[in-house]
Amino acid sequence: MVQSVSFKYSDTTPWIYKDLEFGIDLDTRLALVGPNGAGKSTLLKLLYGELTPTKGMIRKNSHLRIARYHQHLHELLDLDASPIEYMMAQFPALKERDEVRKLIGRYGITGKQQVSPIRQLSDGQRCRVVFAWLAYQVPHLLLLDEPTNHLDIDTIDSLAEALNDFEGGMVLVSHDFRLISQVAEEIWICENEKVTKWNGDILDYKEMLKNKVLKENEKRKKMF
Numbered sequence: 001m002v003q004s005v006s007f008k009y010s011d012t013t014p015w016i017y018k019d020l021e022f023g024i025d026l027d028t029r030l031a032l033v034g035p036n037g038a039g040k041s042t043l044l045k046l047l048y049g050e051l052t053p054t055k056g057m058i059r060k061n062s063h064l065r066i067a068r069y070h071q072h073l074h075e076l077l078d079l080d081a082s083p084i085e086y087m088m089a090q091f092p093a094l095k096e097r098d099e100v101r102k103l104i105g106r107y108g109i110t111g112k113q114q115v116s117p118i119r120q121l122s123d124g125q126r127c128r129v130v131f132a133w134l135a136y137q138v139p140h141l142l143l144l145d146e147p148t149n150h151l152d153i154d155t156i157d158s159l160a161e162a163l164n165d166f167e168g169g170m171v172l173v174s175h176d177f178r179l180i181s182q183v184a185e186e187i188w189i190c191e192n193e194k195v196t197k198w199n200g201d202i203l204d205y206k207e208m209l210k211n212k213v214l215k216e217n218e219k220r221k222k223m224f
């Protein structure tokens with residue numbers, strides 16, 4: 001429950017959000033869109049608990065497990081460890097190498113990649129290790145911040161399929177409108193310190209953006 005939440009990074013920076021009021025549950029299938037710098041990543045950080053509201057509060061069920069995917073997770077990987085060693089170090093409950101092989105194999109880390117140091121893997125392969133690591137935590141709610149960077153189109157389709165099979169809630173921030181159209185049931189716009197529901201699908205939203213740009217171009221032409 002997001003209750004009367006306002007947020008700014010510091011006393012000297014502007015409000016990012018004012019008086020947000022909404023709920024998220026395990027049926028939520030939401031994509032956040034909006035202009036660059038509007039506060040989409042900030043909202044995910046607030047929901048995750050990495051940031052604290054300046055005013056108001058965010059209440060969570062005490063048993064709720066949330067996982068947040070973002071680009072900086074890659075930096076937390078131990079580059080000297082292999083994907084198998086990394087998973088076993090992170091999750092002491094994983095004792096059998098074969099079990100770990102199978103697990104990361106499902107994310108497309110196969111053969112030699114499983115035992116090579118992570119520093120030798122491509123960005124896309126590292127991304128798969130991060131997804132395996134996140135999925136092993138069996139979250140109830142997934143917060144995904146630009147998950148498609150470094151992924152090829154087939155892998156994005158697999159991600160969409162996996163997200164559609166996932167039974168928990170999801171809040172997605174992505175510039176990939178194709179992924180949004182595959183997995184999101186609702187579109188919310190972050191803009192002008194608010195979050196508002198878009199009454200339409202992502203293609204309608206894209207069309208609106210296109211018309212806005214066309215209108216602005218027309219205006220500019222008339223000025224010169």
Ligand SMILES: Nc1ncnc2c1ncn2[C@@H]1O[C@H](COP(=O)(O)OP(=O)(O)OP(=O)(O)O)[C@@H](O)[C@H]1O
Nearest residue numbers: 009013016034035036037038039040041042043190
């Ligand atoms: N740690 C921080 N300290 C101060 N300001 C910050 C910090 N992080 C982000 N901001 C500012 O807060 C605003 C919202 O940033 P945020 O990254 O949430 O936007 P976004 O909608 O996710 O943007 P994009 O689509 O470009 O990723 C921006 O003006 C950004 O510069």
